[in-house]
Amino acid sequence: MDAFFQSHELHNIQEIGFGAFSKVYRANWITSSSSSNCMALKCFNNANAKQIVNETQRVVDYNENIIRIYGISENEFGYLLVMEYADGGTLRNYLGNNFQALSWNDKYKLAFQLASAIECLHHEGIVHSDLHSKNILVHQNNIKLSDFGLSRRTKEQSNSLSALIGMIPYVDSRLLETQGINYKLNKKSDIYSAGVLFWELSSGYPPFSREESDDNLILMLRIINGSREKIIPGTPQEYSKLYVDCWNRDPDSRPTVNDVINTLNSILQTNSTDSSNVAVPTDNVDRDTSDTLSHSLRFLNLFDNNNLSCESSRTSIEDVKSQIVVAIDFGIKYSSFAYVNKVNPEIITNNYTWPEQVGKLKTNTALLYDENYDNIIEWGYTATTHNNSVENFLLNLLEISEDYKPRLPARLSYKKAITDYLREIGPY
Numbered sequence: 001m002d003a004f005f006q007s008h009e010l011h012n013i014q015e016i017g018f019g020a021f022s023k024v025y026r027a028n029w030i031t032s033s034s035s036s037n038c039m040a041l042k043c044f045n046n047a048n049a050k051q052i053v054n055e056t057q058r059v060v061d062y063n064e065n066i067i068r069i070y071g072i073s074e075n076e077f078g079y080l081l082v083m084e085y086a087d088g089g090t091l092r093n094y095l096g097n098n099f100q101a102l103s104w105n106d107k108y109k110l111a112f113q114l115a116s117a118i119e120c121l122h123h124e125g126i127v128h129s130d131l132h133s134k135n136i137l138v139h140q141n142n143i144k145l146s147d148f149g150l151s152r153r154t155k156e157q158s159n160s161l162s163a164l165i166g167m168i169p170y171v172d173s174r175l176l177e178t179q180g181i182n183y184k185l186n187k188k189s190d191i192y193s194a195g196v197l198f199w200e201l202s203s204g205y206p207p208f209s210r211e212e213s214d215d216n217l218i219l220m221l222r223i224i225n226g227s228r229e230k231i232i233p234g235t236p237q238e239y240s241k242l243y244v245d246c247w248n249r250d251p252d253s254r255p256t257v258n259d260v261i262n263t264l265n266s267i268l269q270t271n272s273t274d275s276s277n278v279a280v281p282t283d284n285v286d287r288d289t290s291d292t293l294s295h296s297l298r299f300l301n302l303f304d305n306n307n308l309s310c311e312s313s314r315t316s317i318e319d320v321k322s323q324i325v326v327a328i329d330f331g332i333k334y335s336s337f338a339y340v341n342k343v344n345p346e347i348i349t350n351n352y353t354w355p356e357q358v359g360k361l362k363t364n365t366a367l368l369y370d371e372n373y374d375n376i377i378e379w380g381y382t383a384t385t386h387n388n389s390v391e392n393f394l395l396n397l398l399e400i401s402e403d404y405k406p407r408l409p410a411r412l413s414y415k416k417a418i419t420d421y422l423r424e425i426g427p428y
Contacts, residue, residue, distance in 0.1 A: 038085045063120035065113040067146040088138030099204030107201045112264040113143035119257045122187050129185040131193035132170040133200055168219050169207035170196050174251055177224045188251035195246025202232045238267055373411050
């Protein structure tokens with residue numbers, strides 16, 4: 001995040017939100033080529049803007065469910081953070097506008113994406129400490145975690161309650177109970193907030209918003225005494241148990257974020273036959289498991305021969321009856337695959353963006369390699385639960401611009417990667 005945006009490059013600035021720590025604007029960035037991109041601008045009104053920017057810079061490139069930071073700008077009021085614009089608005093508004101159309105798998109997907117973003121922060125030693133449905137954004141039906149205004153390195157967490165009064169239902173009940181004395185917001189505080197948000201995903205409305213009294217003090221006392229929102233009728237038991245465990249009064253009894261991710265993975269697997277647009281595991285690959293190499297070559301032949309050598313003649317898109325499997329996130333400890341639409345090869349679908357025209361896709365596509373990329377240790381959901389960074393890589397796909405091409409580590413060939421993948425999923 002090293003770009004500085006000149007103020008004259010930002011046009012049509014409109015205020016779209018205001019919080020305790022910043023105002024948020026929507027703007028069009030006009031480039032030298034006269035193209036226009038929609039951006040979000042956050043103007044900090046406290047003295048910690050520089051620290052917040054530096055903290056955010058460390059993590060935003062690690063996870064696609066964290067709002068992207070493009071750079072900074074400056075006006076007469078101070079610094080502006082130039083960010084990715086989320087077309088779905090806040091999670092609260094998104095649920096209000098779309099809840100009736102969401103299936104349970106849609107809700108599970110959103111919960112998983114939120115947990116993934118939190119895991120990224122916790123892996124970096126960062127506690128968000130202010131998770132609620134008004135600072136979680138949605139872009140193209142996918143979670144985008146935002147607002148690091150209260151985030152600090154774990155050892156620097158504040159115990160102040162004053163800034164949290166407006167969002168009492170999401171605040172760690174132990175902090176309310178202790179009034180911040182000898183207790184600081186921590187990773188388990190984020191888990192508590194996540195549990196409340198998981199409940200909100202199941203209900204479609206904010207916690208305790210349908211109570212007769214809106215007195216914050218009364219609500220705080222009720223929560224301290226163990227009051228929680230009621231489970232929504234029809235909620236699958238494994239999901240309600242997850243968020244009830246998350247909002248446990250005892251922080252030590254709450255799950256870790258990795259526990260949460262594992263549970264949601266299990267729920268997604270169990271519900272793989274649900275006909276929602278989340279597109280959880282089915283496999284449309286037409287394969288002969290006795291000869292995985294031939295399948296590898298079949299997929300590889302779809303790439304440009306000038307960039308990638310193949311042992312047989314090139315196959316046209318029209319001749320392929322299956323989805324084209326490609327790898328999209330590849331790292332020493334975590335790798336996953338996506339699909340290219342056979343009609344529109346410029347469309348790449350990964351586990352977080354599921355265009356309806358592609359249909360149901362397989363989510364058990366992760367491979368866990370050893371550090372030399374020689375052998376596969378695990379595959380499927382269990383390979384995705386390790387706390388390791390992800391390396392991007394490049395596949396030479398047809399008609400895909402360089403900006404959108406993933407990158408493969410030099411030690412691992414395209415042929416081996418796809419062959420390994422097909423061998424692992426062969427029995428399925």
